[in-house]
Amino acid sequence: MKELLFLKPVFKEMIWGGTRLKVDFHYEIPSNNTGECWAISAHQNGDCEIINGFYKGYTLSKLWSEHRDIFGNVNQEVFPLLVKIIDAKDDLSIQVHPDDTYAKENEDGSLGKTECWYILDCDEDAEIVIGHNANSKDELREMIGKNAWTDLIRILPIKKGDFFQIEPGTVHAIKKGTLILETQQNSDITYRLYDYGRLQNGKPRELHLSKSVDVIRCPHVDKQANHEKLEYPNATKEHLVTCPYYTVYKIEIYGKQEFTQDKPFTLISIIEGSGEIDGIPIHKGDHFIIPSDYGTYQLTGNLQLIASYI
Structure with a gap:
């Protein structure tokens, strides 16, 4: 059918989330700690609903399963992409994602997670974490063991309109005062490397140090962009x-x-x-x-x- 498919977003509350999804986009958000809008998603953790036309009321995953012709009969088991808007009122944890091979073997057959960020807006002095300064896995383990996070983590200044491609194995984190649009593989696999010692419900959030070290690429190499x-x-x-x-x-x-x-x-x-x-x-x-x-x-x-x- 020659019909556009509009979607109803799914919202996620996060300890680092804020209110800009309401203020900037006029969404009805669940709380003042809303961190993510899953805008186009067929993932089981946030499956968007079609809100118009013949398929109104279908979830995107159901439409993908039952009417693949709408999507060019793409031969992939799950809808391949996920689009989010992320409101970071506070720093996100420093994290890394696996590639398809590692995720398939270690995360019940999940896809890996390649993603990219478009900076919709940010504070004047905003920064972002992209990459690290360890030259080898041994040096990486040593710096983590010493809690040498200031020396390990690579922090860059950012401005509105910047764009970053985040390959699997790249240490990264969105920091406070940043609003981004993220396009990614349809995956919800994240390994948390460091969380600033924060507590959630009185306890530190889980870290995934072993898996993080497994997948982090050493040394870090920046992805070169071609913005034609x-x-x-x-x-x-x-x-x-x-x-x-x-x-x-x-x-x-x-x-x-x-x-x-x-x-x-x-x-x-x-x-x-x-x-x-x-x-x-x-x-x-x-x-x-x-x-x-x-x-x-x-x-x-x-x-x-x-x-x-x-």
Whole structure:
């Protein structure tokens, strides 16, 4: 069917979460410690519901299972991507993700977790953790054993509009005062390396030191970006990343512009502004899927959006 699929987000409360999902996106959030909006997800821990059209009321996982033709008959067991908005009022734990091979062997057949971050907004002096300073696994173990976190962890300044690709095995953490859009594999596997000694319900949160050391890449190597920008009469399309799991673009619309959906499916998140897609009103905070064989579509208005596909 030539029909866009709009989704109802799932919200997650976190000890580091805040209220910006309500303030910035006007979502109805469960509490003042809401850290994550799972905006396009078919994961069992947060399965989004279709809120319009013929398939209204279906979960995304049910639609994937029963109507694969909508998604170009992609031959993958689970819906491959997950899109989140993350509000970090406080620092997240320092963590690392496994790749597919390690996750399959050690996490009951789960996918690994490759992800990327687009910085929607951040405090003026905001920072992020990407990478570490150990040259080998032995040095990594030694620095962890000595609690030499200040020497081990690599901290970078960030600004609105920055973009980071986080490969499996990369030590990383979002720090306080940061709002990001994350595109990732459909996985919820995270190994916590360090949590600043914080307590939750009077107890430290679980760390996963052995698995973290197993998967951390030594030494750390930065992923080089190729941010090619395509110019259209009334739009720009900036390539953010292509990897084996996804391609991600940022698109800005200032007027009226046609595009063609020629992928198995395309995920769209509106991150600024308002307008229309084929006459349907859209605004900041909307998330939808353009299905297979949809063909040409027209975006109108003043919009910024993140688009991704496999």
